[in-house]
Amino acid sequence: MTPKRRVDNLALFGGERLFSEPRHVNKPNSPPRELFDRYLDTAWSAAWFSNDGPLLRRFEARLCEQFDVRHCIVTCNATAALDIVLQALRLPPGGEVILPSYTFVSTANLLRLAGLKPVFCDIAADSMNADPEQCARLISSDTVAIIPTHVWGVPCDIDALEALSDQSGVPLLFDAAHAYGAVHGTRRIGGFGLAEIFSLHATKALHAFEGGIIATDDDALADDLRLRRNFGFSGNDQVDLPGVNAKMSEAHAAMGLANLDVFARTIAASRLCHETYEQGLRGIPGLVLRMPDPASQPNYHYVVAELDAQQFGMDRDTLTRLLFAENIWARRYFYPGVHRMTPHLPLAPQAPVSLPQTERACNRVLVLPAGAAIDLDDVRAICTLLRFISENAAVIAGRS
Amino acid sequence: MTPKRRVDNLALFGGERLFSEPRHVNKPNSPPRELFDRYLDTAWSAAWFSNDGPLLRRFEARLCEQFDVRHCIVTCNATAALDIVLQALRLPPGGEVILPSYTFVSTANLLRLAGLKPVFCDIAADSMNADPEQCARLISSDTVAIIPTHVWGVPCDIDALEALSDQSGVPLLFDAAHAYGAVHGTRRIGGFGLAEIFSLHATKALHAFEGGIIATDDDALADDLRLRRNFGFSGNDQVDLPGVNAKMSEAHAAMGLANLDVFARTIAASRLCHETYEQGLRGIPGLVLRMPDPASQPNYHYVVAELDAQQFGMDRDTLTRLLFAENIWARRYFYPGVHRMTPHLPLAPQAPVSLPQTERACNRVLVLPAGAAIDLDDVRAICTLLRFISENAAVIAGRS
Structure with missing residues (x-):
């Protein structure tokens, strides 16, 4: 790392690069390897590597405690998490979903694939989060959901958005991909709206290599999501609904637990x-x-x-x-x-x-x-x- | 394990159970732990845990060699694999897809969610695989795809199905979830139809905790699938299509590589x-x-x-x-x-x-x-x- 003394030293003008290897926006955290290994040991010795395993259950239980919510459903990634939530809500085709344009592209992609229509709201200048007044103006008889993002982990104007959801009857989901650990008032992010969806991607504050969390207090929604995560199976030979595979493996749950510890x-x-x-x-x-x-x-x-x-x-x-x-x-x-x-x-x-x-x-x-x-x-x-x-x-x- | 001497000894009639713990249809294979650890070490030291990582690339390259195909795209699971294939094919809504009913429920679930119509064909008595004659009879002007399964890893009547696909112009995909390792004639399963889709779920012959493989020789399809696997990104800020997250983590790729070794x-x-x-x-x-x-x-x-x-x-x-x-x-x-x-x-x-x-x-x-x-x-x-x-x-x- 040679500091630049002259403009010519800048790499763009032919100077030596400041770093020989790229420095990324979010280099993944690694917990101590032994910690991960110890969790994985239990899965390895039982040869139980997926399908509602003990590590997944432990991880979900600890997340429920963290968020003080009744249900956490962990998934293979956050996009799959939102996907099964959208399916569970049984939204009418062509329904409008209000979301900020200032967010990650995955939500809008998923809406399109689900036959729903993204309606982009503007953000508030100070918070960079969805502006509740703008959201209110965009609500129509076709609006079927509102999905604001806690951008940079800064909680949205939750009170205004929950009031809007209550008044309009439109379900409110939060994209909490950035917000693990944050609180709003005295309550952890995870406990608001109908459900909050977190990313556990490797570059997130808390990660599980890849993964997602759905946090909700709604018992019926949680039951439905657990079915949808595993092909709709409610018993060995009983399939209740057209579910997919949104399962988190025990290896990923092990990483989630280890990262939670630290x-x-x-x-x-x-x-x-x-x-x-x-x-x-x-x-x-x-x-x-x-x-x-x-x-x-x-x-x-x-x-x-x-x-x-x-x-x-x-x-x-x-x-x-x-x-x-x-x-x-x-x-x-x-x-x-x-x-x-x-x-x-x-x-x-x-x-x-x-x-x-x-x-x-x-x-x-x-x-x-x-x-x-x-x-x-x-x-x-x-x-x-x-x-x-x-x-x-x-x-x-x-x-x- | 006390052998039964009298009918009363049967557990259903109150006798002692033969096994104190359940014996499952497919207890997952575990490679030597050191082998998995060694692969994971490289990801851990680079803190590169997902997103087109070196282990994923190595795994894909080895699978290409195994199948003798130009492209293997590995995914978080086989359902996500089929999902992005269906998206890439841009099938018209309401299109009919011919598949056996004698298969795992995930394919039909996915078709329903994608707005397509499953049309179930019968199986041949000897192979338990989709009967090409029955498939032929079900083809209509609304048929948009045929997805037979190599049940129990026994190759389908591939020649007849490929001929049917050629004659009708209907794309043919194989569900090869059971069939890793098998050959048809002199060619490995993986090289037939427009694409073959494998499951790497923990209970499969070759597994990666959870995972899927799409094997294809079609360059354009492979390019499209790689975009769809990662939200549609073709560059840092460039999103070409409404992709999802179907990525396989490096931890899962490490397991896939270790299981491939053994x-x-x-x-x-x-x-x-x-x-x-x-x-x-x-x-x-x-x-x-x-x-x-x-x-x-x-x-x-x-x-x-x-x-x-x-x-x-x-x-x-x-x-x-x-x-x-x-x-x-x-x-x-x-x-x-x-x-x-x-x-x-x-x-x-x-x-x-x-x-x-x-x-x-x-x-x-x-x-x-x-x-x-x-x-x-x-x-x-x-x-x-x-x-x-x-x-x-x-x-x-x-x-x-």
């Missing part, structure tokens, strides 16, 4: 990373870190910067290119916005959308390499580089 | 189990083992008995109850036939089906605990019990 340490490490960025980027004009609210017990898993091109002296995409050249795989998020992605463009002519806050976030946000597994020296080097770029923004922008 | 041993052990049953059940009237054809290089993973109630002196379901009471979880397969399962019953009024060979198999087949991981002493004890039941069939049937 989760306090994971958060502490991620917090240290976040604080290192806070210190290292302080005072850089036009580069503003989004600060998690300690009251919501954030998991500090994402380090999210907003770039004001004018103040910084360079636009976000130029900066991204500079960083990529250095092997810093900082990422535009959620770029370009789901409503501008190929599979969802055909919706636009029918339902032209004006999403000014979404566009603003899509064009300003840069997510930096972070998380519990990152080397803090790398973080400091990234901050030094960003400061160098800021100080030489005019020259660099002129050349790139 | 597959010859797995087959040898399963074969020994099969031969032990052959010997142990020889001459029991009305209980006939289905014999795999060595020319097809069978994996010997299933031990499939057919019961002639008259000759045996007791019907299959009574025998099943007796065995369950002893903790021998022998299973009726595929019982009661997919066309008689709740989610698929509503089809019957529209399309009354007469599936005499399917009904016959559903009512006669009993799959016995088997596979590479079984203890041969258990197999011998099961055979001894079956012989005892046969010799006392009249008395037992009168009491149960």
Whole structure:
């Protein structure tokens, strides 16, 4: 890691890369290997590797305790989780589902495949979460569900959204993919809406290699989901409904349990990373870190910067290119916005959308390499580089 | 394991159970733990746990070699594999798909969810596989696909089915969930039809805890499937189509690789189990083992008995109850036939089906605990019990 002294030292202009290997937005956490091995041992000795196994049950029970909910159904991944929830809700074909465009593309993809119509709502400028007023305006007689996301793990305006759901009778599901560990008021995320859906993908704060969680207090929904997760089987030869395979293996449950055991340490490490960025980027004009609210017990898993091109002296995409050249795989998020992605463009002519806050976030946000597994020296080097770029923004922008 | 001397010794009549723990139809194989650990080590040290990882690529490359096909796409499970194949084929809503009823329920479930119509064909009495003549009769202008299963790993009448597909222009997919390792002529199963889909579920001959494989020689289909497996992403911010998450984790790929390394041993052990049953059940009237054809290089993973109630002196379901009471979880397969399962019953009024060979198999087949991981002493004890039941069939049937 040779610090840059001159603009020529930047990798984009032929200089040596800051890092020989890519630094990713979220390098997966690894628990101590022995911890994972010990969990897996029990599955291995019983040769019970899937199908409602003891590790899965233990994992689900611990998650129920964490969230203080009656049911946690873990799945092979979060997309499969949402898929069986949508099936369980038996939504009428063509029904409209309100969701932010400023989120991961999977939800809208799934809606399309399920014959439902994504209706994109704008976000609130401050939280980057679905704006309840915008959602309220989009509700029609065809609305069948609302699926906001707790973006960056910051809880949505839950009270307003629950009130909207109560008033309209439209079921509310939360995409909690980013939000493991966070609280709203005195209650953990996981306990709101009809159900909340978490991702346990390797790059998430809590992970199980791949996986998903559905948290709900609804007994009937939970029963239905357990059937749907396993082909609809309610007994050896009895299939009650057209279920799929959304099962989590015992190997994945073992990883989930191991990561749960060390989760306090994971958060502490991620917090240290976040604080290192806070210190290292302080005072850089036009580069503003989004600060998690300690009251919501954030998991500090994402380090999210907003770039004001004018103040910084360079636009976000130029900066991204500079960083990529250095092997810093900082990422535009959620770029370009789901409503501008190929599979969802055909919706636009029918339902032209004006999403000014979404566009603003899509064009300003840069997510930096972070998380519990990152080397803090790398973080400091990234901050030094960003400061160098800021100080030489005019020259660099002129050349790139 | 106390052998039964009197009918009263049977657990159903209050005697001690033959086994203190259930003996399942397919206890999962475990490769040597060190072998799995060594593969997982590489993923662990790189903290690369999913998303087109090195183990997945290695696994896919080895499968391509095995099958002599251009593409193997591995997935989180076989249902997800078939799901993305159906999506990739862009079949018209309401299209008819011909498949046997004598198969696992997942395919028909998926068709229903995809808005397609399962049309059940009967099986050939000898092979228990989809009867090509019956398939031919069911082809209509609405037929959009044919999906036969290589039941028990016995290859379908592939030549006739491929000819039917060629003549009709209807794409042919094989459900090869049971058939890893088998050959048809000189070619491995995996190389036929437009694509073949394998299950890597824990109870299969080759497994990856959970998983699936799509084997195909079609480059365009393979490209499409790789996009669909990962949300449609063709680049960092580029989503080409509404994909889902059908990814296989590196932990699962590690298990797949380890099981591939020991597959010859797995087959040898399963074969020994099969031969032990052959010997142990020889001459029991009305209980006939289905014999795999060595020319097809069978994996010997299933031990499939057919019961002639008259000759045996007791019907299959009574025998099943007796065995369950002893903790021998022998299973009726595929019982009661997919066309008689709740989610698929509503089809019957529209399309009354007469599936005499399917009904016959559903009512006669009993799959016995088997596979590479079984203890041969258990197999011998099961055979001894079956012989005892046969010799006392009249008395037992009168009491149960």
